[in-house]
Amino acid sequence: MGSSIGKRRLARRAAAVFPAVLATGCTGPQSALDPAGREAETVAHLFWVMTIGGAVIWVAVLALAVYAGGLKRQPVSEAFAFRLIVWCGAAIPTVILAALLVYGLYLMPELRPWTREAAAEPGLKGHVTGEQFWWRVRYDLPEGAVESANEILVPVGRPVHLTLTSPDVIHSFWVPALAGKMDLIPGRTNRITFTATKPGVYRGVCAEFCGESHALMALTVRAVEPEEHARLIAAEARPAAVTAGAGLDLFIAKGCAACHTIRGTPAAGTVGPDLTHVGSRPTLAAATLPNDQAARERFLRHPDAVKPGIRMPAYDMLPPAEIETLARFLGDLT
Amino acid sequence: MILTLRRAVLAVVVLAAGGLLFAWSGLFNVAASTGHWPVTAWFLHWVMQNSVGTYAMLTVESPPDLDDPALLPAAAGHYATGCAYCHAAPGEPQGDVANAMTPPPPRLVDWLPHTDWSDKELHRIVEHGVKYSGMPAWPSLLRPDEVWGMVAFLRRLPEMDPATYRTLAYGEGETPPTSANPDFDAALADCARCHGVDGAGRSTVIPVIGGQKQPYLAATLRAYAEGHRASGIMQLAATKTTAPVLDLLAAHYAAARPAAASAPAGEGAPDPEMLAQGEAIATRGVPNRGVPACLACHGVDRPEAAHVPHIEGQHAAYLDRQLHLFREEERGGSPYWKVMAVAVHEIEDDEIAAVAAWFARQPRFGAPGTAAAEPAPEAGG
Numbered sequence: 001m002g003s004s005i006g007k008r009r010l011a012r013r014a015a016a017v018f019p020a021v022l023a024t025g026c027t028g029p030q031s032a033l034d035p036a037g038r039e040a041e042t043v044a045h046l047f048w049v050m051t052i053g054g055a056v057i058w059v060a061v062l063a064l065a066v067y068a069g070g071l072k073r074q075p076v077s078e079a080f081a082f083r084l085i086v087w088c089g090a091a092i093p094t095v096i097l098a099a100l101l102v103y104g105l106y107l108m109p110e111l112r113p114w115t116r117e118a119a120a121e122p123g124l125k126g127h128v129t130g131e132q133f134w135w136r137v138r139y140d141l142p143e144g145a146v147e148s149a150n151e152i153l154v155p156v157g158r159p160v161h162l163t164l165t166s167p168d169v170i171h172s173f174w175v176p177a178l179a180g181k182m183d184l185i186p187g188r189t190n191r192i193t194f195t196a197t198k199p200g201v202y203r204g205v206c207a208e209f210c211g212e213s214h215a216l217m218a219l220t221v222r223a224v225e226p227e228e229h230a231r232l233i234a235a236e237a238r239p240a241a242v243t244a245g246a247g248l249d250l251f252i253a254k255g256c257a258a259c260h261t262i263r264g265t266p267a268a269g270t271v272g273p274d275l276t277h278v279g280s281r282p283t284l285a286a287a288t289l290p291n292d293q294a295a296r297e298r299f300l301r302h303p304d305a306v307k308p309g310i311r312m313p314a315y316d317m318l319p320p321a322e323i324e325t326l327a328r329f330l331g332d333l334t
Numbered sequence: 335m336i337l338t339l340r341r342a343v344l345a346v347v348v349l350a351a352g353g354l355l356f357a358w359s360g361l362f363n364v365a366a367s368t369g370h371w372p373v374t375a376w377f378l379h380w381v382m383q384n385s386v387g388t389y390a391m392l393t394v395e396s397p398p399d400l401d402d403p404a405l406l407p408a409a410a411g412h413y414a415t416g417c418a419y420c421h422a423a424p425g426e427p428q429g430d431v432a433n434a435m436t437p438p439p440p441r442l443v444d445w446l447p448h449t450d451w452s453d454k455e456l457h458r459i460v461e462h463g464v465k466y467s468g469m470p471a472w473p474s475l476l477r478p479d480e481v482w483g484m485v486a487f488l489r490r491l492p493e494m495d496p497a498t499y500r501t502l503a504y505g506e507g508e509t510p511p512t513s514a515n516p517d518f519d520a521a522l523a524d525c526a527r528c529h530g531v532d533g534a535g536r537s538t539v540i541p542v543i544g545g546q547k548q549p550y551l552a553a554t555l556r557a558y559a560e561g562h563r564a565s566g567i568m569q570l571a572a573t574k575t576t577a578p579v580l581d582l583l584a585a586h587y588a589a590a591r592p593a594a595a596s597a598p599a600g601e602g603a604p605d606p607e608m609l610a611q612g613e614a615i616a617t618r619g620v621p622n623r624g625v626p627a628c629l630a631c632h633g634v635d636r637p638e639a640a641h642v643p644h645i646e647g648q649h650a651a652y653l654d655r656q657l658h659l660f661r662e663e664e665r666g667g668s669p670y671w672k673v674m675a676v677a678v679h680e681i682e683d684d685e686i687a688a689v690a691a692w693f694a695r696q697p698r699f700g701a702p703g704t705a706a707a708e709p710a711p712e713a714g715g
Contacts, residue, residue, distance in 0.1 A: 167622045167623075249638065252638070252639075253636075253638040253639050253640075254639070255630070255631045255639065255642065255673055257630055258619075258626035258627060258630030258631050258677065259626045259677075268630075269619075269626050269627070269630060270619075270621045271619065271621055271624050271625070271626045311624050311676060311679075312676070313672050313673040313675075313676040313677075314672065315673075316669075317668075317669030317670060
């Protein structure tokens with residue numbers, strides 16, 4: 001992508017003309033205006049071109065209106081009126097709209113890399129399922145599939161190819177800093193490809209209303225250098241760090257294992273998120289809570305208070321000591 | 335005298351004031367001892383019949399198969415506890431207090447053949463009771479299935495001979511063992527009328543409880559007594575004794591070892607396809623609709639899951655009904671019931687039937703020689 005450097009420079013220059021005070025809200029881990037991926041850069045580029053173009057037209061129209069307001073009132077000739085309507089009413093808008101259309105069509109392959117040769121580029125392959133109200137993540141590695149949830153580990157500079165679907169309702173996968181949106185539709189498999197360009201932790205959201213806790217259905221994407229990525233994925237593929245003890249016994253006795261898998265233990269449920277390495281994830285409950293002991297205890301007791309409409313039953317009938325043991329056990333699953 | 339609007343209004347006002355004055359004076363006699371005038375009795379009964387007919391048409395769903403004999407023992411047992419005192423029973427007279435009521439409750443054995451209540455109308459009366467008559471509602475409005483059992487029993491009541499009634503309502507004549515605790519002995523005799531002394535259950539709608547986990551039984555009895563699990567029959571039964579006795583009953587039935595029953599009546603062999611579907615749900619669940627595998631918690635090797643009942647070998651009709659109650663979030667029970675309600679929230683009717691049929695055909699818990707009959711091994715693993 002040779003042109004991306006030039007586009008980036010243009011985007012940077014465009015950003016510079018914008019008052020800094022307006023732009024402070026536009027950076028951070030979840031901003032399409034602070035791109036950290038090739039596709040997101042194209043989106044940002046398109047945004048700035050459209051914004052600047054729109055601003056120029058707006059200024060021109062206002063200037064014309066002010067100028068016309070100052071003219072002496074007198075009838076114009078029929079020929080002048082005809083020329084005004086043809087040029088300003090038809091010709092110029094057609095040219096401008098056609099130019100924007102051509103420009104948009106020209107950008108389209110860049111925004112949809114899975115339709116081009118990029119789809120064939122080797123990279124990380126995976127599958128994401130949007131479920132009310134969390135993300136099931138599966139890495140399709142040469143050695144086999146590895147399941148995780150609510151966090152995607154991606155290598156910087158290499159394409160990530162994801163297939164997307166949903167078992168319940170329509171969701172939309174959107175990590176603004178890395179790429180555009182793509183819907184997850186029951187009964188259909190969509191694809192998205194993106195390439196992170198900067199290491200960092202980016203936040204993604206569900207961008208299609210999917211139910212009570214739609215606003216609490218988020219995920220984190222951690223982009224790291226390829227060597228680090230290989231190390232993290234290998235760790236993700238390993239069985240759980242804790243495969244015995246009071247915590248696991250409770251986990252199985254209280255029915256948690258009916259819905260959750262902890263690889264390396266008898267817990268093999270597939271209804272809810274895989275918890276094999278839940279302790280290593282930065283957040284809890286689909287990027288809703290910090291992943292600390294207090295939050296884990298609160299979530300076990302009252303998941304429905306944290307996320308209305310959640311499928312996880314409340315375990316507020318467990319004695320506090322058991323909740324604490326369970327929460328500590330989950331934290332130890334690094 | 336000419337009728338004018340002014341005079342008409344005045345007359346209405348005077349009548350209303352007179353009526354209020356009469357009510358205030360206390361001269362109207364509400365005593366039950368004097369009975370109703372015939373015209374009052376006729377009018378009240380007429381209003382009741384109309385109301386029952388209309389509400390039965392509007393609110394009562396179609397009955398299940400009321401010829402199923404499995405419905406009778408639990409209904410007869412409950413009739414003996416809650417109904418026979420006022421309404422009499424084959425071989426049993428009405429209580430004296432009942433005869434002093436206004437209106438006097440009918441002796442159903444004689445009265446029912448002279449009425450033309452439909453099944454739905456009887457259901458309406460039994461479930462909701464009748465105002466101003468002393469007829470109470472069913473203790474739980476979440477269990478129309480139990481009320482249908484009572485309707486089935488009422489249909490057979492007029493032709494029932496005293497011996498049949500006694501067997502249905504009081505059990506097969508087994509004598510419960512006696513202990514040093516007369517309260518416990520009395521309560522156990524009461525339970526045994528439907529559940530048997532060994533907890534095998536006398537019909538397919540009465541669960542097997544002999545050999546069930548003790549913490550589950552104790553929590554369930556407490557839930558019935560405190561109104562946290564819906565059942566007109568069991569809520570009444572559990573409030574007839576005290577909390578310590580309920581715990582003794584739980585311990586008794588947990589230790590009981592019912593004889594391995596042959597396939598109970600009314601549970602013929604389901605077709606193999608249905609059993610295969612049931613086994614798939616039991617072992618794998620329905621993951622795409624969020625239904626986990628039943629055996630993840632209900633497996634026979636799960637003694638550490640103290641609040642999760644054994645269901646292997648349980649009656650299919652009982653399991654089917656409970657699964658529906660769980661799915662509709664009406665079941666109640668120990669605080670763990672909500673976990674189950676979430677688990678089966680998206681299960682479908684045919685899946686319920688299949689999984690209930692499959693579990694009913696597994697080797698029964700608590701029967702001699704099964705894993706659950708042995709002492710619980712160390713939790714963990």
